[in-house]
Amino acid sequence: MAADEKKTIPPEVIERVNQLRKEIEYHNYRYYVLDSPVISDAEYDALMRELKELEAKYPELITPDSPTQRVGYPPAKEFRQVPHYIPMLSLDDAFSEKEVLEFDKRIKRFLNLPKDAEIEYTVEPKMDGVAVEVVYENGSLTVGSTRGDGYTGEDVTNNIKTIKSIPLRLFSEGDLPLPQLLEARGEVFMRKEDFKKLNEERLSKGEPPFANPRNAAAGSLRQLDPNVTAKRPLDVFFYGVGRVEGYEFKSQWEILTTLPKWGLKVNPMVRKVKNIHEAIAYHHEMERKREELPYEIDGIVIKVNDLSLWEKLGTKARSPRYALAYKFPPTQVTTQVLDIIVQVGRTGAVTPVAILKPVQVGGVVVSRATLHNEDEIRRKDIRIGDWVLVQRAGDVIPEVVMVIKERRTGNEKPFKMPEKCPVCGSKLIRKPGEAVWRCPNKGCYGQLVRHLIHFASRAAMDIEGLGTKVAQALVDAGLVQDIADLYYLKVEDFLQLPGFALKKARNLYEAIQRSKKTTLSRFLYALGIRHVGEVTAQLLAQHFKNLETIKKASLTDLMSVPGIGPEAARAIWEWFRNERNLQTLEKFRKAGLTFEEEKTVEEVAEGKNLAGLTFVFTGALKSMSREEAKRKVQALGGRVTSSVSRNVDYVVVGENPGSKYDRARALGLKIINEEEFLHMIGEKP
Structure with a gap:
């Protein structure tokens, strides 16, 4: 870069770029090497996006060692290094439909296709786990490695062999030949229920809990002792291949449908779609199903199906041009505990509540989180002033998942449960076997x-x-x-x-x-x-x-x-x-x-069934109050929520609807009027 060009870049921009690189490198180390992040994925994504935007605006600042030019982090010294013959690149992220449509337009421009051309894609849930590569030679598993920095991974072969869903030897179905060499790529993960049990076990032993299933999977896979890994309930879904000898694939869909025939698990929810609009619809569908799945996903992956187009599209420094990760809003974020107060409930239960620095999580601004009870605070060692990981899934009340102790300054204050009711001054009681303190004063x-x-x-x-x-x-x-x-x-x-x-x-x-x-x-x-x-x-x-x-x-x-x-x-x-x-x-x-006299559920239902459907009401209804409508939906097996999200099946619009109507339209949700709703529940308008 010439000296006069340097002068055109504001000094504060250069300073910010250097600062971002240092921060991202530190967080890469925490995430990839220690499996102990101190910020949420959402915060990390924000840092990386800011750096990308600055480098795009000032390309002179791009350096070969910038975090935007690499995938992960160099392998840990404790593990033997394994080179990836074909790099295991990261994926570009998208957070809106606009960005996904631009991805589709970019591909068409690159391939000189007309704007109205339809490109076939494969779509799959984006597993929140650890990327691995397993190598089979003449059908036998020989090497298993992590992604590492994308070019060199860590040899975790012995640990990989303890995962029961990864075959030690491939098998062939029918006349399908086995390749002489197969580098299969997948995501090792831990199911939600298994993660919960593991954390309970760790807490009972006085060990720190894992922040989420992804960290639990990474920590388990990178154990120096395979016996420890063998005790952890790890699973895998394969999603692609690296080098293949003795078999030729023509499409990504062929890869996804062939791997199971060799004994390699593929997520059953993968799908082939005709165009980008169907891919977006799949994203909405997966977001609705997200909470019901037994494992964590944080978005979907969209890939061009035709492998011959992959070669034409090629790759950038750290990501392929033919694939995209379309992410969901984060359900976990980091924020600070400003104070801990107690609330007296209508049954006398005295519950501690964390007052948080306001933060967006799951599309909602959160400023409070339940701490459940005194034992929970002590178990997680939550203090006033702590930086914490906060989680909100679906319509669940936000809760503190864990404390990020690495961010402590020494000024944090431990919380002590009050001896007296903060409202009426009565001495609180805690019955044997209960975790909750209560105010005994019924007139409190x-x-x-x-x-x-x-x-x-x-x-x-x-x-x-x-x-x-x-x-x-x-x-x-x-x-x-x-x-x-x-x-x-x-x-x-x-x-x-x-x-x-x-x-x-x-x-x-x-x-x-x-x-x-x-x-x-x-x-x-x-x-x-x-x-x-x-x-x-x-x-x-x-x-x-x-x-x-x-x-x-x-x-x-x-x-x-x-x-x-x-x-x-x-x-x-x-x-x-x-x-x-x-x-x-x-x-x-x-x-x-x-x-x-009230009707029974059966009398109300009259054969109608809304089981599994979620409704939101906005605006005034003529035939009944909103609460009556809610009860009727519940009586028919349905669910009513107050917030509009992609998990909602029907938005019922009455007179003078509010902002929920606009949000529902923006999300492309099914909107019905009062007459249509009455027809659904078997009542006359």
Whole structure:
């Protein structure tokens, strides 16, 4: 580069490029050599993308040793080095449909094809594991190695041989000949359930847990003692080949369908598609199925099917032009614990919660994560100020997976569970055999406010206008000391509350009066009995028919109800033996609560079945409330979620829909109106 050209590059750009290279090299070392990353994949991808963009803008800055020009990291000294005859390159990443369509356009431009030409691709789940190459000579396994830096890997032959799904000798199906030499490439992985058991075992021995199944697989495969690897539940899917002698492949699809005939496992979800649009549709399908799969995937891999085109397209420094990794939004990210607080739940459970530096995970901004209980905090050694790996899968509440102890500065503070309830000051208790601390004060403000909110929620008594602020105001003013007090309030009582004028007071009073006529199942759920959710409440109502029978039911009677386990049965039995609770029930009776007859699930269903389908509602429905619609979907075996994602099967749009409608359109989800929804559930518009 000429001296005058150097001057055209801002010094801060040069400084940033050097900084990015150092950071990426360090994280490569942590990831590839130590199998102990200190940042999430999403953060690493962001660093690499930034470096690529700067090098694209200032190509003079590209150097042969830049991380953008290499695949992984040099092999560890502890292992013998194994050269890859054909480099095991990394793949370029895409995170949006726009980038995937551009990939397709790029290929057509490179091949001088018309814009409307259709290119055939193969698509497969992108396994989140460890890339390996196994070499078979005359059908016998001779060498197994990791990808390493793409050109040279680590000899892990003895460890590879302990993986039962990798044959020591190939076999041929029918007249299919065996190649004299086959370099098969695949991904070694660990299934979710096996990963969970391994981590539980490690924790019981006082050993640090693995961050995710990928790290567990890498750590297991790179053991110096094959006996350790043999005890780890590793599996493999093969996805391609390197050098082959004695057999000629013409397409990637032929590779994927031939390898199983030689005894090499291929993911059964691989597919051949006609064009890039079908590849994108496959990505959406895999994203919906992601949580149901027994192993982790972080996207899909798209490859040009015709191998003759691979030769024409060639490769770049670290990636082929004929393949692309189309990734999903990350479910794990790193962030910092700013504080740890405790919350008092409606059952008195005192739960620690991590206040996090806000971060995007799974397409949602997360600022809190559950820490479950004191034992969990101690087991994971979570401290205020720690950098942690946070996980959110599907609609699951975010949780802290592990602490990144390498990022500790010494200023982190251990958390100590308070001895007294942070709300009412009562001494907390922890029963033998339980991990949860509880506030024993049934009149505790924290419990009462949360219980009021739960009682008034749509799935319970459905009291419109009674949200968090109103619940707090009612308790602050001393108007409500137990939930039954709601039904003895007058319009003038509500006028005492901040922000209440006559109209608002009347509306809330009338909403409370309307809720007096409900179903037994909704009322049971509203009571907030431990372990009694909507389904259990419905089972109780259908089995016992009335409240008096439930009150008199023995523990044996309750345990005999199909679907109700021993814990739930004991909690229900104890609740109806508590004198304070019985007094509250009597207050409800005197206030005039009555129960409508409710239809059974079978009566509602009338042959309809929504099992396995997920719905989102947006906008106002004319024929029913959104909560009623939710219950009908659930009664027919379906599921309702509040967030729009690719996991959703139907978005039901009412009047004046919100941003969910726009997001659903952007994701290409199936959108139906209220009339279509009613037809689905067997009701007339």
